[in-house]
Amino acid sequence: MSKNLLSDRRLSRRALLTVGAGIGGGVLAGGWPIALAQAAAPQAGPRVAALGWACAQTILALGVVPLVIPEIERYSRLVVEPAVPSSVQEIGLRSEPNLELLQSFSPDIIIVDPSITAAIPRLKLIAPVEVFTIFKPGRHPLETARSSTMELAQRLGVQAACEAYLARFDAAMAGYRDQLRGRSGKPLYLVSEIARNRALVFGPNSLYQEVLGQFGLKNAWTGQSGPWGHTSVGLEVLAAVPDARLVLMSSRVADIEALLNASPVLRTLPFLRSGRLTVLGNQFFYGGVPAAERFARLLAERLPQENNEQG
Template sequence: TRPCPTGGEGLSGRSAPQGLTRRDSFRVVAAAAALAPPAVAFAAETREPRAWVAPSRLVVLDWGLVQTVLALGRVPVGVPAPGWYDRYAVTPRLQAGVTDVGLLFAPNFELIQELAPDAILATPALAPALPLLSRIAPTEPFAVFQPSRELLARSQRETARLADFLGVPAAAAQLSLAHDEAMLRARARLASYDGRPIYLASPIDDRYVTVHTANGLFDAILTALGLVNAWKTASPIGFAPVPLAQLTEAGARVLLLRTPLLADPGARLARSVFWQALRFVREGRIRVVEQVLNNGGLPSATRFATLLADALTAPDGAL
Protein backbone atom coordinates (compact mmCIF):
# COMPACT_ATOMS: atom_id res chain seq x y z
CA THR A 1 0.00 0.00 0.00
CA ARG A 2 1.43 3.33 -0.97
CA PRO A 3 1.70 6.01 1.73
CA CYS A 4 -0.70 8.94 1.74
CA PRO A 5 0.53 11.54 -0.76
CA THR A 6 -0.44 14.59 1.25
CA GLY A 7 1.42 14.23 4.50
CA GLY A 8 1.05 12.32 7.74
CA GLU A 9 3.52 9.99 9.39
CA GLY A 10 6.82 9.09 7.76
CA LEU A 11 7.93 5.56 7.00
CA SER A 12 9.56 4.97 10.34
CA GLY A 13 8.48 7.90 12.49
CA ARG A 14 11.89 9.62 12.38
CA SER A 15 11.77 13.39 12.48
CA ALA A 16 12.55 15.73 9.60
CA PRO A 17 16.02 17.27 9.28
CA GLN A 18 16.95 19.98 11.76
CA GLY A 19 15.18 23.20 10.85
CA LEU A 20 12.81 21.47 8.39
CA THR A 21 9.37 21.45 9.99
CA ARG A 22 5.95 20.67 8.59
CA ARG A 23 5.24 24.40 8.69
CA ASP A 24 8.40 24.97 6.57
CA SER A 25 7.03 22.47 4.07
CA PHE A 26 3.70 24.22 3.80
CA ARG A 27 5.38 27.61 3.38
CA VAL A 28 7.55 26.27 0.57
CA VAL A 29 4.58 24.70 -1.19
CA ALA A 30 2.73 28.01 -1.04
CA ALA A 31 5.81 29.84 -2.29
CA ALA A 32 6.23 27.39 -5.16
CA ALA A 33 2.66 27.94 -6.27
CA ALA A 34 2.98 31.72 -6.06
CA LEU A 35 6.48 32.24 -7.35
CA ALA A 36 7.10 29.49 -9.90
CA PRO A 37 7.87 31.12 -13.26
CA PRO A 38 5.64 30.42 -16.26
CA ALA A 39 6.50 27.26 -18.18
CA VAL A 40 8.03 29.24 -21.00
CA ALA A 41 10.73 30.42 -18.61
CA PHE A 42 11.65 26.94 -17.39
CA ALA A 43 15.19 27.17 -18.79
CA ALA A 44 17.43 24.65 -17.09
CA GLU A 45 20.61 26.02 -15.65
CA THR A 46 23.60 24.84 -17.63
CA ARG A 47 26.17 23.18 -15.45
CA GLU A 48 28.59 20.30 -15.66
CA PRO A 49 27.53 17.01 -14.03
CA ARG A 50 28.75 16.83 -10.48
CA ALA A 51 31.91 14.82 -9.87
CA TRP A 52 30.37 12.23 -7.58
CA VAL A 53 29.29 8.61 -7.50
CA ALA A 54 26.12 8.22 -9.53
CA PRO A 55 23.07 8.16 -7.22
CA SER A 56 21.15 4.92 -6.84
CA ARG A 57 18.18 6.02 -4.67
CA LEU A 58 16.27 8.69 -6.53
CA VAL A 59 13.22 10.73 -5.61
CA VAL A 60 11.86 12.31 -8.81
CA LEU A 61 9.33 15.14 -8.45
CA ASP A 62 8.01 15.56 -12.01
CA TRP A 63 6.25 13.05 -14.28
CA GLY A 64 8.20 14.05 -17.39
CA LEU A 65 11.39 13.46 -15.43
CA VAL A 66 10.01 10.17 -14.07
CA GLN A 67 9.34 8.79 -17.55
CA THR A 68 12.77 9.92 -18.75
CA VAL A 69 14.54 8.37 -15.76
CA LEU A 70 12.68 5.10 -16.39
CA ALA A 71 13.57 5.23 -20.09
CA LEU A 72 17.22 5.65 -19.09
CA GLY A 73 17.01 2.41 -17.12
CA ARG A 74 16.72 3.74 -13.56
CA VAL A 75 13.80 3.21 -11.16
CA PRO A 76 13.01 5.92 -8.58
CA VAL A 77 12.21 5.03 -4.99
CA GLY A 78 9.66 7.85 -4.76
CA VAL A 79 7.52 9.91 -7.18
CA PRO A 80 4.43 12.14 -6.84
CA ALA A 81 1.04 10.42 -7.26
CA PRO A 82 2.31 7.29 -9.07
CA GLY A 83 -1.19 6.12 -9.96
CA TRP A 84 -1.82 9.35 -11.85
CA TYR A 85 1.60 9.09 -13.49
CA ASP A 86 0.50 5.78 -15.02
CA ARG A 87 -2.70 7.38 -16.32
CA TYR A 88 -1.06 10.46 -17.81
CA ALA A 89 2.33 9.19 -18.98
CA VAL A 90 1.17 5.64 -19.86
CA THR A 91 4.70 4.55 -20.74
CA PRO A 92 7.26 3.65 -19.49
CA ARG A 93 5.17 1.94 -16.82
CA LEU A 94 6.11 2.56 -13.22
CA GLN A 95 6.99 -0.56 -11.28
CA ALA A 96 4.95 -1.54 -8.22
CA GLY A 97 6.35 -0.53 -4.87
CA VAL A 98 7.48 2.98 -5.76
CA THR A 99 6.52 5.26 -2.88
CA ASP A 100 3.98 8.05 -3.34
CA VAL A 101 5.67 11.24 -2.07
CA GLY A 102 2.74 13.62 -2.45
CA LEU A 103 1.47 15.87 -5.21
CA LEU A 104 3.43 17.43 -8.06
CA PHE A 105 3.67 20.87 -6.44
CA ALA A 106 3.17 19.69 -2.86
CA PRO A 107 5.79 17.02 -2.05
CA ASN A 108 5.81 15.52 1.43
CA PHE A 109 9.22 16.58 2.80
CA GLU A 110 9.09 14.28 5.83
CA LEU A 111 8.29 11.26 3.68
CA ILE A 112 11.09 12.09 1.24
CA GLN A 113 13.46 12.32 4.21
CA GLU A 114 12.35 8.87 5.36
CA LEU A 115 13.21 7.40 1.95
CA ALA A 116 16.84 8.48 2.43
CA PRO A 117 17.46 9.30 -1.25
CA ASP A 118 20.93 9.79 -2.70
CA ALA A 119 19.54 12.52 -4.96
CA ILE A 120 16.32 14.42 -5.63
CA LEU A 121 15.40 15.40 -9.18
CA ALA A 122 13.04 18.31 -9.74
CA THR A 123 12.18 20.87 -12.40
CA PRO A 124 12.95 24.61 -12.28
CA ALA A 125 9.25 25.10 -11.45
CA LEU A 126 10.09 23.90 -7.91
CA ALA A 127 12.90 26.44 -7.51
CA PRO A 128 11.48 27.89 -4.24
CA ALA A 129 11.56 24.42 -2.67
CA LEU A 130 15.08 23.47 -3.78
CA PRO A 131 16.91 24.86 -0.69
CA LEU A 132 14.75 22.81 1.67
CA LEU A 133 14.95 19.72 -0.52
CA SER A 134 18.73 20.10 -0.58
CA ARG A 135 18.76 19.66 3.21
CA ILE A 136 17.50 16.12 2.62
CA ALA A 137 19.73 15.11 -0.30
CA PRO A 138 21.62 16.69 -3.23
CA THR A 139 18.91 18.21 -5.40
CA GLU A 140 19.24 18.93 -9.11
CA PRO A 141 16.79 20.69 -11.47
CA PHE A 142 16.26 19.35 -14.98
CA ALA A 143 13.90 20.58 -17.70
CA VAL A 144 13.31 17.72 -20.14
CA PHE A 145 10.17 19.63 -21.18
CA GLN A 146 10.72 23.29 -21.96
CA PRO A 147 8.15 25.11 -24.12
CA SER A 148 9.89 26.77 -27.06
CA ARG A 149 10.31 26.60 -30.82
CA GLU A 150 13.37 24.39 -30.19
CA LEU A 151 11.63 22.06 -27.76
CA LEU A 152 12.85 18.74 -29.18
CA ALA A 153 16.50 19.76 -29.45
CA ARG A 154 16.45 21.14 -25.92
CA SER A 155 14.83 17.96 -24.63
CA GLN A 156 17.58 15.86 -26.19
CA ARG A 157 20.29 18.04 -24.65
CA GLU A 158 18.69 17.96 -21.22
CA THR A 159 18.18 14.20 -21.44
CA ALA A 160 21.90 13.82 -22.13
CA ARG A 161 22.70 16.02 -19.10
CA LEU A 162 20.37 13.94 -16.94
CA ALA A 163 21.97 10.71 -18.15
CA ASP A 164 25.42 12.09 -17.29
CA PHE A 165 24.16 12.95 -13.81
CA LEU A 166 22.87 9.39 -13.38
CA GLY A 167 26.06 7.84 -14.73
CA VAL A 168 24.40 6.31 -17.82
CA PRO A 169 25.48 8.54 -20.75
CA ALA A 170 25.13 5.72 -23.29
CA ALA A 171 21.46 5.34 -22.36
CA ALA A 172 20.76 8.91 -23.48
CA ALA A 173 22.33 8.23 -26.86
CA GLN A 174 20.17 5.12 -27.24
CA LEU A 175 17.03 7.03 -26.23
CA SER A 176 17.75 9.81 -28.73
CA LEU A 177 18.45 7.27 -31.46
CA ALA A 178 15.16 5.46 -30.74
CA HIS A 179 13.35 8.80 -30.98
CA ASP A 180 15.03 9.72 -34.26
CA GLU A 181 14.21 6.31 -35.76
CA ALA A 182 10.56 6.60 -34.67
CA MET A 183 10.38 10.01 -36.34
CA LEU A 184 11.80 8.59 -39.58
CA ARG A 185 9.26 5.75 -39.54
CA ALA A 186 6.39 8.15 -38.88
CA ARG A 187 7.51 10.48 -41.68
CA ALA A 188 7.73 7.54 -44.10
CA ARG A 189 4.22 6.40 -43.16
CA LEU A 190 2.91 9.94 -43.71
CA ALA A 191 4.56 10.41 -47.12
CA SER A 192 1.19 10.11 -48.85
CA TYR A 193 -0.69 12.37 -46.42
CA ASP A 194 -2.83 14.89 -48.30
CA GLY A 195 -1.37 17.92 -46.48
CA ARG A 196 -4.53 19.14 -44.77
CA PRO A 197 -3.87 21.35 -41.70
CA ILE A 198 -4.51 19.67 -38.37
CA TYR A 199 -6.08 20.88 -35.15
CA LEU A 200 -4.71 19.11 -32.07
CA ALA A 201 -7.32 19.36 -29.33
CA SER A 202 -8.01 17.82 -25.93
CA PRO A 203 -11.74 18.06 -25.09
CA ILE A 204 -12.70 19.90 -21.92
CA ASP A 205 -16.48 19.59 -22.37
CA ASP A 206 -18.93 19.73 -25.27
CA ARG A 207 -18.13 23.40 -25.94
CA TYR A 208 -14.44 23.89 -25.16
CA VAL A 209 -11.15 22.17 -25.96
CA THR A 210 -7.52 22.67 -25.05
CA VAL A 211 -5.87 23.42 -28.38
CA HIS A 212 -2.16 22.58 -28.72
CA THR A 213 -0.14 25.40 -30.21
CA ALA A 214 3.36 26.42 -31.24
CA ASN A 215 5.89 26.10 -28.36
CA GLY A 216 4.28 22.83 -27.23
CA LEU A 217 5.37 19.21 -27.51
CA PHE A 218 2.59 18.09 -29.86
CA ASP A 219 3.11 21.01 -32.24
CA ALA A 220 6.86 20.30 -32.24
CA ILE A 221 6.22 16.74 -33.44
CA LEU A 222 3.69 17.95 -36.01
CA THR A 223 6.22 20.42 -37.42
CA ALA A 224 9.10 17.92 -37.38
CA LEU A 225 6.98 15.55 -39.48
CA GLY A 226 6.31 18.25 -42.07
CA LEU A 227 2.68 18.76 -41.06
CA VAL A 228 0.79 22.02 -40.50
CA ASN A 229 -0.93 23.08 -37.30
CA ALA A 230 -4.28 24.64 -38.20
CA TRP A 231 -4.20 26.77 -35.03
CA LYS A 232 -2.07 29.79 -35.91
CA THR A 233 -1.88 31.67 -32.61
CA ALA A 234 1.08 30.65 -30.47
CA SER A 235 0.85 30.24 -26.71
CA PRO A 236 3.95 30.68 -24.53
CA ILE A 237 3.18 27.39 -22.78
CA GLY A 238 2.13 25.47 -25.90
CA PHE A 239 -1.60 25.12 -25.30
CA ALA A 240 -4.70 27.21 -24.61
CA PRO A 241 -8.40 26.64 -23.85
CA VAL A 242 -10.64 27.79 -26.71
CA PRO A 243 -14.28 27.35 -27.80
CA LEU A 244 -14.87 24.51 -30.24
CA ALA A 245 -16.56 27.02 -32.52
CA GLN A 246 -13.15 28.60 -33.21
CA LEU A 247 -11.88 25.47 -35.01
CA THR A 248 -13.05 26.85 -38.33
CA GLU A 249 -10.28 26.41 -40.91
CA ALA A 250 -11.90 24.93 -44.01
CA GLY A 251 -10.97 21.31 -44.66
CA ALA A 252 -8.75 20.93 -41.60
CA ARG A 253 -8.74 17.65 -39.73
CA VAL A 254 -9.40 17.63 -36.00
CA LEU A 255 -7.36 15.22 -33.89
CA LEU A 256 -8.92 14.70 -30.49
CA LEU A 257 -6.49 13.59 -27.80
CA ARG A 258 -7.80 11.31 -25.11
CA THR A 259 -7.14 12.31 -21.50
CA PRO A 260 -7.50 10.33 -18.26
CA LEU A 261 -10.47 12.55 -17.38
CA LEU A 262 -12.13 12.04 -20.78
CA ALA A 263 -10.85 8.72 -22.06
CA ASP A 264 -13.73 8.31 -24.51
CA PRO A 265 -14.40 11.76 -25.99
CA GLY A 266 -16.80 10.36 -28.56
CA ALA A 267 -19.29 8.98 -26.06
CA ARG A 268 -19.80 12.35 -24.42
CA LEU A 269 -19.52 14.60 -27.45
CA ALA A 270 -21.83 12.48 -29.61
CA ARG A 271 -24.71 13.41 -27.28
CA SER A 272 -24.16 17.15 -27.81
CA VAL A 273 -26.41 18.91 -30.33
CA PHE A 274 -23.83 21.70 -30.53
CA TRP A 275 -21.08 19.19 -31.36
CA GLN A 276 -23.14 17.50 -34.05
CA ALA A 277 -23.76 20.88 -35.70
CA LEU A 278 -20.04 21.58 -36.23
CA ARG A 279 -18.97 21.31 -39.86
CA PHE A 280 -15.90 19.15 -39.24
CA VAL A 281 -18.11 16.71 -37.32
CA ARG A 282 -20.74 16.56 -40.08
CA GLU A 283 -18.00 15.95 -42.66
CA GLY A 284 -16.30 13.25 -40.56
CA ARG A 285 -12.92 15.04 -40.39
CA ILE A 286 -12.17 13.71 -36.91
CA ARG A 287 -9.63 11.24 -35.64
CA VAL A 288 -8.68 10.23 -32.11
CA VAL A 289 -5.18 9.97 -30.62
CA GLU A 290 -4.47 7.97 -27.46
CA GLN A 291 -3.29 9.59 -24.22
CA VAL A 292 0.18 11.19 -24.22
CA LEU A 293 1.81 13.29 -21.48
CA ASN A 294 1.86 16.73 -23.08
CA ASN A 295 4.69 18.04 -20.91
CA GLY A 296 6.86 14.95 -21.11
CA GLY A 297 10.31 14.43 -22.57
CA LEU A 298 11.63 12.21 -25.35
CA PRO A 299 9.48 9.18 -24.38
CA SER A 300 6.33 11.30 -24.83
CA ALA A 301 7.64 12.78 -28.08
CA THR A 302 8.37 9.33 -29.49
CA ARG A 303 4.99 7.97 -28.41
CA PHE A 304 3.12 10.91 -29.93
CA ALA A 305 4.93 10.64 -33.28
CA THR A 306 3.87 7.00 -33.59
CA LEU A 307 0.29 7.64 -32.50
CA LEU A 308 0.00 10.62 -34.83
CA ALA A 309 1.05 8.48 -37.78
CA ASP A 310 -1.47 5.83 -36.69
CA ALA A 311 -4.27 8.41 -36.59
CA LEU A 312 -3.47 10.09 -39.89
CA THR A 313 -3.18 6.82 -41.82
CA ALA A 314 -6.56 5.59 -40.55
CA PRO A 315 -9.83 6.35 -42.36
CA ASP A 316 -11.66 9.59 -41.62
CA GLY A 317 -14.88 9.10 -39.72
CA ALA A 318 -17.13 10.07 -36.88
CA LEU A 319 -16.23 9.17 -33.33
Protein backbone atom coordinates in the same frame (compact mmCIF):
# COMPACT_ATOMS: atom_id res chain seq x y z
CA MET B 1 28.34 19.62 -7.10
CA SER B 2 30.18 17.41 -9.53
CA LYS B 3 28.33 17.02 -12.80
CA ASN B 4 28.80 13.26 -12.69
CA LEU B 5 27.35 12.09 -9.41
CA LEU B 6 29.22 8.81 -9.58
CA SER B 7 32.47 10.70 -9.08
CA ASP B 8 31.18 12.52 -6.00
CA ARG B 9 33.03 11.11 -2.98
CA ARG B 10 30.08 11.77 -0.71
CA LEU B 11 27.90 9.52 -2.83
CA SER B 12 30.35 6.81 -3.81
CA ARG B 13 29.61 4.60 -0.79
CA ARG B 14 25.88 4.80 -1.41
CA ALA B 15 26.39 4.04 -5.07
CA LEU B 16 28.39 0.94 -4.19
CA LEU B 17 25.71 -0.17 -1.74
CA THR B 18 23.15 0.36 -4.48
CA VAL B 19 25.07 -1.93 -6.80
CA GLY B 20 25.41 -4.55 -4.08
CA ALA B 21 21.69 -4.47 -3.36
CA GLY B 22 20.76 -4.66 -7.03
CA ILE B 23 18.84 -1.37 -6.86
CA GLY B 24 18.87 1.64 -9.14
CA GLY B 25 18.27 0.14 -12.56
CA GLY B 26 15.76 -1.99 -14.31
CA VAL B 27 14.23 -3.11 -17.57
CA LEU B 28 11.33 -0.98 -18.70
CA ALA B 29 8.08 -2.86 -19.05
CA GLY B 30 4.40 -2.22 -19.65
CA GLY B 31 3.34 -0.50 -22.84
CA TRP B 32 6.76 1.00 -23.62
CA PRO B 33 7.76 0.32 -27.25
CA ILE B 34 10.21 -2.56 -27.60
CA ALA B 35 12.41 -0.53 -29.95
CA LEU B 36 12.98 2.10 -27.27
CA ALA B 37 13.02 -0.28 -24.31
CA GLN B 38 15.94 -2.30 -25.59
CA ALA B 39 18.48 0.11 -24.08
CA ALA B 40 16.90 -0.01 -20.67
CA ALA B 41 19.45 -2.45 -19.29
CA PRO B 42 19.95 -2.26 -15.52
CA GLN B 43 21.97 0.79 -14.54
CA ALA B 44 23.95 1.02 -11.31
CA GLY B 45 24.14 4.52 -9.96
CA PRO B 46 22.88 7.02 -7.42
CA ARG B 47 19.59 6.69 -5.57
CA VAL B 48 17.28 9.03 -7.45
CA ALA B 49 14.04 10.65 -6.29
CA ALA B 50 11.84 11.91 -9.15
CA LEU B 51 9.35 14.52 -7.92
CA GLY B 52 7.73 15.32 -11.27
CA TRP B 53 6.27 13.38 -14.17
CA ALA B 54 8.43 14.85 -16.94
CA CYS B 55 11.64 14.00 -15.11
CA ALA B 56 10.25 10.62 -13.99
CA GLN B 57 9.37 9.45 -17.51
CA THR B 58 12.78 10.55 -18.78
CA ILE B 59 14.65 8.84 -15.96
CA LEU B 60 12.74 5.62 -16.65
CA ALA B 61 13.43 5.94 -20.39
CA LEU B 62 17.14 6.06 -19.59
CA GLY B 63 16.87 2.72 -17.81
CA VAL B 64 17.13 4.12 -14.28
CA VAL B 65 14.45 3.17 -11.75
CA PRO B 66 13.84 6.02 -9.29
CA LEU B 67 13.08 5.43 -5.63
CA VAL B 68 9.89 7.49 -5.70
CA ILE B 69 7.44 9.15 -8.10
CA PRO B 70 4.43 11.31 -7.20
CA GLU B 71 0.84 10.28 -8.00
CA ILE B 72 1.77 6.96 -9.58
CA GLU B 73 -1.80 5.89 -10.37
CA ARG B 74 -2.50 9.16 -12.24
CA TYR B 75 0.87 8.89 -14.00
CA SER B 76 -0.13 5.45 -15.26
CA ARG B 77 -3.38 6.86 -16.69
CA LEU B 78 -2.21 10.21 -18.05
CA VAL B 79 1.50 9.81 -18.87
CA VAL B 80 1.24 6.06 -19.56
CA GLU B 81 4.79 5.44 -20.84
CA PRO B 82 7.32 4.36 -19.71
CA ALA B 83 5.47 2.20 -17.17
CA VAL B 84 6.38 2.57 -13.50
CA PRO B 85 8.01 -0.57 -12.02
CA SER B 86 6.36 -2.01 -8.90
CA SER B 87 9.46 -1.24 -6.81
CA VAL B 88 8.88 2.52 -7.12
CA GLN B 89 7.17 4.09 -4.12
CA GLU B 90 4.48 6.79 -4.03
CA ILE B 91 5.73 10.12 -2.65
CA GLY B 92 2.51 12.11 -2.53
CA LEU B 93 1.32 14.92 -4.79
CA ARG B 94 3.40 16.55 -7.49
CA SER B 95 2.62 19.91 -5.91
CA GLU B 96 3.27 18.73 -2.37
CA PRO B 97 5.61 15.73 -1.99
CA ASN B 98 5.90 14.12 1.43
CA LEU B 99 9.28 15.48 2.58
CA GLU B 100 9.45 13.35 5.71
CA LEU B 101 8.91 10.20 3.67
CA LEU B 102 11.38 11.44 1.07
CA GLN B 103 14.06 11.89 3.71
CA SER B 104 13.52 8.34 4.94
CA PHE B 105 14.60 7.04 1.49
CA SER B 106 17.99 8.82 1.78
CA PRO B 107 18.19 9.76 -1.91
CA ASP B 108 21.52 10.79 -3.40
CA ILE B 109 19.87 13.26 -5.75
CA ILE B 110 16.40 14.76 -6.18
CA ILE B 111 15.15 15.64 -9.67
CA VAL B 112 12.24 18.07 -9.91
CA ASP B 113 10.15 19.68 -12.62
CA PRO B 114 9.97 23.51 -12.62
CA SER B 115 6.51 23.49 -11.06
CA ILE B 116 7.92 22.95 -7.56
CA THR B 117 11.06 25.08 -7.66
CA ALA B 118 9.74 26.97 -4.62
CA ALA B 119 10.37 23.82 -2.57
CA ILE B 120 14.03 23.54 -3.59
CA PRO B 121 15.48 25.17 -0.41
CA ARG B 122 13.73 22.55 1.73
CA LEU B 123 14.61 19.72 -0.64
CA LYS B 124 18.28 20.68 -0.54
CA LEU B 125 18.27 19.86 3.17
CA ILE B 126 17.66 16.24 2.10
CA ALA B 127 19.88 15.88 -0.99
CA PRO B 128 21.26 17.84 -3.96
CA VAL B 129 18.51 19.02 -6.32
CA GLU B 130 18.44 19.30 -10.11
CA VAL B 131 15.66 20.92 -12.16
CA PHE B 132 14.56 19.10 -15.33
CA THR B 133 13.21 21.64 -17.83
CA ILE B 134 11.34 21.16 -21.11
CA PHE B 135 9.95 24.61 -21.87
CA LYS B 136 12.34 27.56 -22.14
CA PRO B 137 11.52 30.95 -23.70
CA GLY B 138 12.72 31.21 -27.28
CA ARG B 139 13.58 27.51 -27.62
CA HIS B 140 11.71 24.58 -29.13
CA PRO B 141 10.46 22.12 -26.48
CA LEU B 142 11.79 18.97 -28.18
CA GLU B 143 15.21 20.57 -28.66
CA THR B 144 15.21 21.57 -24.99
CA ALA B 145 14.02 18.12 -23.97
CA ARG B 146 16.94 16.47 -25.77
CA SER B 147 19.53 18.74 -24.20
CA SER B 148 17.92 18.40 -20.76
CA THR B 149 17.91 14.61 -21.15
CA MET B 150 21.61 14.60 -21.98
CA GLU B 151 22.38 16.85 -18.99
CA LEU B 152 20.35 14.61 -16.71
CA ALA B 153 22.11 11.50 -18.03
CA GLN B 154 25.47 13.10 -17.28
CA ARG B 155 24.43 13.81 -13.70
CA LEU B 156 23.26 10.23 -13.26
CA GLY B 157 26.30 8.73 -14.94
CA VAL B 158 24.35 7.04 -17.74
CA GLN B 159 25.64 8.95 -20.77
CA ALA B 160 26.10 5.82 -22.88
CA ALA B 161 22.52 4.70 -22.20
CA CYS B 162 21.30 8.19 -23.13
CA GLU B 163 23.17 8.20 -26.44
CA ALA B 164 21.73 4.79 -27.29
CA TYR B 165 18.22 5.87 -26.29
CA LEU B 166 18.32 9.05 -28.39
CA ALA B 167 19.68 7.11 -31.36
CA ARG B 168 16.75 4.69 -31.11
CA PHE B 169 14.37 7.63 -30.76
CA ASP B 170 15.71 9.17 -33.97
CA ALA B 171 15.41 5.84 -35.78
CA ALA B 172 11.85 5.39 -34.53
CA MET B 173 10.90 8.91 -35.65
CA ALA B 174 12.31 8.19 -39.11
CA GLY B 175 10.14 5.08 -39.26
CA TYR B 176 7.03 7.00 -38.25
CA ARG B 177 7.83 9.62 -40.88
CA ASP B 178 7.87 6.89 -43.50
CA GLN B 179 4.54 5.55 -42.23
CA LEU B 180 2.99 9.01 -42.49
CA ARG B 181 4.33 9.76 -45.95
CA GLY B 182 1.48 10.91 -48.17
CA ARG B 183 -0.83 11.77 -45.27
CA SER B 184 -0.08 15.49 -45.15
CA GLY B 185 -3.10 16.72 -47.07
CA LYS B 186 -5.34 18.17 -44.39
CA PRO B 187 -4.30 20.33 -41.40
CA LEU B 188 -4.78 18.95 -37.90
CA TYR B 189 -6.34 20.52 -34.85
CA LEU B 190 -4.56 19.00 -31.84
CA VAL B 191 -6.97 19.13 -28.91
CA SER B 192 -6.66 17.54 -25.47
CA GLU B 193 -9.80 18.80 -23.75
CA ILE B 194 -13.30 19.77 -24.84
CA ALA B 195 -15.51 21.18 -22.11
CA ARG B 196 -18.80 22.94 -22.69
CA ASN B 197 -18.11 25.18 -25.67
CA ARG B 198 -14.33 25.46 -25.37
CA ALA B 199 -11.32 23.39 -26.44
CA LEU B 200 -7.68 23.26 -25.34
CA VAL B 201 -5.75 23.45 -28.61
CA PHE B 202 -1.99 23.19 -29.24
CA GLY B 203 -0.10 25.77 -31.27
CA PRO B 204 3.23 26.47 -32.97
CA ASN B 205 5.28 26.56 -29.75
CA SER B 206 4.08 23.17 -28.48
CA LEU B 207 6.03 19.93 -28.20
CA TYR B 208 3.74 18.48 -30.85
CA GLN B 209 4.46 21.19 -33.42
CA GLU B 210 8.02 19.92 -33.82
CA VAL B 211 6.73 16.41 -34.42
CA LEU B 212 4.27 17.66 -37.04
CA GLY B 213 7.07 19.61 -38.70
CA GLN B 214 9.30 16.55 -38.91
CA PHE B 215 6.49 14.62 -40.58
CA GLY B 216 5.43 17.36 -43.01
CA LEU B 217 2.03 17.71 -41.34
CA LYS B 218 0.20 21.02 -40.89
CA ASN B 219 -1.14 22.42 -37.64
CA ALA B 220 -4.59 23.92 -38.20
CA TRP B 221 -4.12 26.27 -35.23
CA THR B 222 -1.76 29.07 -36.20
CA GLY B 223 -2.88 31.56 -33.57
CA GLN B 224 -1.17 32.41 -30.33
CA SER B 225 -0.71 29.89 -27.54
CA GLY B 226 0.63 30.16 -24.01
CA PRO B 227 4.08 29.35 -22.64
CA TRP B 228 3.21 25.63 -22.44
CA GLY B 229 2.18 25.52 -26.09
CA HIS B 230 -1.60 25.47 -25.68
CA THR B 231 -4.51 27.85 -25.39
CA SER B 232 -8.23 27.68 -24.69
CA VAL B 233 -10.52 28.76 -27.54
CA GLY B 234 -14.21 28.75 -28.26
CA LEU B 235 -15.31 25.77 -30.32
CA GLU B 236 -16.74 28.06 -32.97
CA VAL B 237 -13.19 29.32 -33.68
CA LEU B 238 -12.24 25.86 -34.96
CA ALA B 239 -14.66 26.27 -37.85
CA ALA B 240 -12.14 28.71 -39.40
CA VAL B 241 -10.37 25.74 -41.02
CA PRO B 242 -13.29 23.69 -42.33
CA ASP B 243 -11.20 21.00 -44.04
CA ALA B 244 -9.17 20.22 -40.89
CA ARG B 245 -9.11 16.94 -38.97
CA LEU B 246 -9.61 16.91 -35.20
CA VAL B 247 -6.93 14.89 -33.41
CA LEU B 248 -8.18 14.26 -29.90
CA MET B 249 -5.49 13.54 -27.32
CA SER B 250 -7.69 12.09 -24.62
CA SER B 251 -8.96 8.65 -23.65
CA ARG B 252 -12.34 9.96 -22.53
CA VAL B 253 -14.05 9.01 -25.76
CA ALA B 254 -17.38 8.33 -24.08
CA ASP B 255 -17.41 11.89 -22.77
CA ILE B 256 -16.67 13.26 -26.22
CA GLU B 257 -19.47 11.18 -27.73
CA ALA B 258 -21.80 12.62 -25.11
CA LEU B 259 -20.60 16.13 -25.98
CA LEU B 260 -21.15 15.49 -29.69
CA ASN B 261 -24.73 14.54 -28.89
CA ALA B 262 -25.28 17.45 -26.49
CA SER B 263 -23.37 20.39 -27.96
CA PRO B 264 -25.01 22.33 -30.79
CA VAL B 265 -21.66 24.00 -31.56
CA LEU B 266 -19.79 20.71 -31.92
CA ARG B 267 -22.42 19.36 -34.27
CA THR B 268 -21.92 22.33 -36.59
CA LEU B 269 -18.14 21.90 -37.01
CA PRO B 270 -17.52 20.73 -40.59
CA PHE B 271 -14.77 18.24 -39.79
CA LEU B 272 -16.95 16.51 -37.19
CA ARG B 273 -19.95 16.47 -39.51
CA SER B 274 -17.68 14.71 -42.01
CA GLY B 275 -16.32 12.29 -39.41
CA ARG B 276 -12.76 13.60 -39.51
CA LEU B 277 -11.88 12.67 -35.93
CA THR B 278 -8.83 10.69 -34.77
CA VAL B 279 -8.48 9.68 -31.11
CA LEU B 280 -4.92 9.11 -29.90
CA GLY B 281 -5.57 8.53 -26.21
CA ASN B 282 -4.00 10.43 -23.32
CA GLN B 283 -0.88 12.48 -24.10
CA PHE B 284 1.42 14.15 -21.58
CA PHE B 285 1.99 17.53 -23.20
CA TYR B 286 4.36 18.73 -20.45
CA GLY B 287 6.67 15.79 -21.15
CA GLY B 288 9.91 15.44 -23.05
CA VAL B 289 11.39 12.99 -25.54
CA PRO B 290 9.27 9.98 -24.39
CA ALA B 291 6.09 12.07 -24.70
CA ALA B 292 7.04 13.17 -28.21
CA GLU B 293 7.69 9.56 -29.22
CA ARG B 294 4.34 8.35 -27.88
CA PHE B 295 2.48 11.10 -29.75
CA ALA B 296 4.37 10.38 -32.97
CA ARG B 297 3.86 6.62 -32.78
CA LEU B 298 0.12 6.83 -32.14
CA LEU B 299 -0.28 9.44 -34.87
CA ALA B 300 1.51 7.15 -37.34
CA GLU B 301 -0.70 4.23 -36.29
CA ARG B 302 -4.05 6.01 -36.35
CA LEU B 303 -4.01 8.94 -38.76
CA PRO B 304 -5.90 7.76 -41.87
CA GLN B 305 -4.94 8.34 -45.47
CA GLU B 306 -7.16 11.14 -46.71
CA ASN B 307 -5.32 12.94 -49.51
CA ASN B 308 -8.22 12.34 -51.85
CA GLU B 309 -10.94 12.97 -49.29
CA GLN B 310 -13.37 15.64 -50.41
CA GLY B 311 -15.43 16.01 -47.20
